[in-house]
Amino acid sequence: MLEGAGTLEVLISETAIRARVTELAAEITRDYAGRDVVLVCLLKGAVIFASDLARAIRLPVRLEFVRAASYGAGRVSSGEVRIEETDGIDRAALASAVAGGEVLVVEDIVDSGRTLGRILSHVQDLGARSAEVCTLLYKDRNVDHPFGVRYIGFRIEDRFVVGYGLDFAERYRNLPYVAVLEDRDLPGV
Ligand code: IMP
Ligand code: MG
Numbered sequence: 001m002l003e004g005a006g007t008l009e010v011l012i013s014e015t016a017i018r019a020r021v022t023e024l025a026a027e028i029t030r031d032y033a034g035r036d037v038v039l040v041c042l043l044k045g046a047v048i049f050a051s052d053l054a055r056a057i058r059l060p061v062r063l064e065f066v067r068a069a070s071y072g073a074g075r076v077s078s079g080e081v082r083i084e085e086t087d088g089i090d091r092a093a094l095a096s097a098v099a100g101g102e103v104l105v106v107e108d109i110v111d112s113g114r115t116l117g118r119i120l121s122h123v124q125d126l127g128a129r130s131a132e133v134c135t136l137l138y139k140d141r142n143v144d145h146p147f148g149v150r151y152i153g154f155r156i157e158d159r160f161v162v163g164y165g166l167d168f169a170e171r172y173r174n175l176p177y178v179a180v181l182e183d184r185d186l187p188g189v
Helices: 014-031 047-056 091-098 114-125
Strands: 009-012 037-043 061-069 102-110 130-139 151-156 178-180
Touching: 009 151, 014 047, 014 130, 014 151, 037 047, 037 091, 037 114, 047 061, 047 102, 061 091, 061 114, 102 114, 114 130
Parallel strands: 037 061, 037 102, 102 130, 130 151
Antiparallel strands: 009 178
C-alpha cells in the first residue's frame, strides 16, 4: 500500500495516462520521421513519463538527463532555477548529444515556465538544431511563455499535483496516476 496515498483525489488515471502517452509518442514518431531524436529528460520529475514515452516512440532515440531545481520542499516555486547537469551527469556527453541534434525536452509539468525557459536556452546554447518541449502536464495559469510547448499531455487547473513522477518533498513519485494534494493531505498541517 502506498503510504498516505489512499485518500488522495485521482485527477488523471493510469489508463488515461497510458492512452495519452501512446498518442503523444505516435505524434512525435510522425513529426520526426526519418530523424533521430534526443530526449532531454528533466530530473527527477520527468523520469517516469520519459521512460514510458521513449519506449513508445518508434524512432532512434537518445536519452539524456538534466537536473534543474526551482522548488524546494514546498509547493510554491522559489522563482530561482538552477541547472545542475554536472551533478553525477556527464556535461560533455550532454553537450555532444545536443549539438546539432533534434532535441525534445521532456518535462513533468509546466507551471510558471521558468524551468523550461532556462533549460531551452541552455539547449540552444549547446547548438541544438531544433528544440521542442513535451510536457505531461500544463497548468493553465494564463501565463505567456516566451517559448512554445509543442506537445502537451493534459492541461490542468492550477492545483498542486503528485504522482507519475511528480513529488511533494520527494514523496508520491511512484503513484501510477496523477492525484491532487490538498492541504488536508499534508501531515501536520
Ligand atoms: P516552473 O519552473 O514554475 O514551470 O516549475 C516547474 C517545476 O516545478 C516542475 O518541473 C515540477 O518539478 C515543479 N512543480 C510545479 N508544479 C508542481 C505540482 O503541482 N506538483 C509537483 N511539482 C510541481
Ligand atoms: Mg519537483
